Amino acid sequence: MSEWLIYRGTGAPHDGISDLPPAPPWRDFDGGPLVPPAAPLDAATERRLGVQRRQARNHRPGTRERELVNAALYLRRPLLVTGDPGSGKSTLAHSVAYELGLGRVLRWPIVSRTVLRDGLYQYDALGRLQDLQFERVAGQPGRYADEPDGGIGRYVRLGPLGTALLPSAQPRVLLVDELDKSDIDLPNDLLNVLEEGEFTIPELERIADRTPEVRVLCDDGTTVLVREGRVRCRAFPFIVLTSNGERDFPIPLLRRCLHLQLEPPDKERLAGMVRAHFGDTAAERHEPVIDSFLARAPGDMRAIDQLLNAIHLTQQADWPEGDDTRQRLTSELLRPLDRAR
Structure with a gap:
């Protein structure tokens, strides 16, 4: 097997990701400080991921599939994977995460109502307002009164894409499932985030002068500090965008991705x-x-x-x-x- 392959498609875990060369200068990101590695999976999550783990171990990609996965890793570019239902598009993301030891796959399922913010973060403004009203009626300090800005971070949760873009030493794996089901605007809305590797949370930006660090919940259940309302990656995530071929995508999105067409499995x-x-x-x-x-x-x-x-x-x-x-x-x-x- 060629020595340049980081992902080998053998189904055997290894530490080859440490041999990944530096990113191209135009894809070199400097986010920080680094977030801690993801915590080991609990027993319930391990059981839930059992079938996915078995699929990952048994997945044997062809030569072209293997080469394009590695090209995406080297170039820090998303991989747009198209093919018939059941051709192994989603399994590919789990196979890469399992073999390279990159943790649980972050999954963003796309439907016709999905917007970019759903993938980046959610802010429960209504829940926070209700809590504040209850506190006023009770005439007592709020549950989070001793936390910065009344515990605003407890009402912010990063989505799958937002979690994948956190500054980490190794790339996270993100599966954006069935992008062709999205509203017509979503592929274009993704362009800037995929190119810049960063996004902002306006609700936290507005208070950055008095509360520069806010702890928020991530899609994988962990909590991290967000500084000045801005998230910027260090290691660009390995992103798999899947499509059943039900629509064409805009040229600007295709320019930012590598395209892999999966043939029906043999x-x-x-x-x-x-x-x-x-x-x-x-x-x-x-x-x-x-x-x-x-x-x-x-x-x-x-x-x-x-x-x-x-x-x-x-x-x-x-x-x-x-x-x-x-x-x-x-x-x-x-x-x-x-x-x-």
Whole structure:
């Protein structure tokens, strides 16, 4: 394997991220002071991430996928990943985070109502106002009266993108999921943040002269100090923007990203996904179902969820020998998504 590859796609964790060369001068960020490393995951989070961890361990990217991931790491650029549903776009982010030891993936799911601020931070102005009113009615000092500016930081929470841009020694991994579902303005609104690697929180900027440091909550549950209402990264995060190809993106966004088109997974990659969900021997036991999934006419669209559903159902139900129910249901569950009944 080429020595220049930081991410190798082997599914084995290593400390290769420490060998990442310095950023290009035009992508060199100087945010600080550095925030502490993320705390180890608790048992509940580990259980919740169990399937994602197994998928990350079993993910085996192709040569082009591996090379473009490393190019994005070297150049400190986001990676725009397009492909059919179930082609492994989201798994790629988890694979990079797991192999390079970059902590839990920060996920920002996009819907039609999503705006840039949702990813950067949230300020609960209504909650703060209600607390102040209750305190006045009670005639007692507020719960946070002894904290700077009445504990304003308790009403600010950084979003996934805002947390990823905190100044850290190693890059965080951010998954911006299904960007093509967004309002037409969001891709353009992202441009400045992705280029500058920073953003401001106006509510904290306004009080910076009297309270220069405010402790706020992050998307991953930790708390950090924000200075003068400004967040600027040190290590630019590894950002995966996924798209199912349902719309075109503006040229300025494409110019700031590297583009990876994922082809439908082959039998080897499907087998890895099946092992991740159902155990090490599942791919061999369910090889006929995998073959049925792959046996499609040109242009047919199927999602990995269909394959996983079919395998799960055939594992749970105990049909007698000679009953064709298994085959009939498998055919129904693997019906192409873009073909009318």
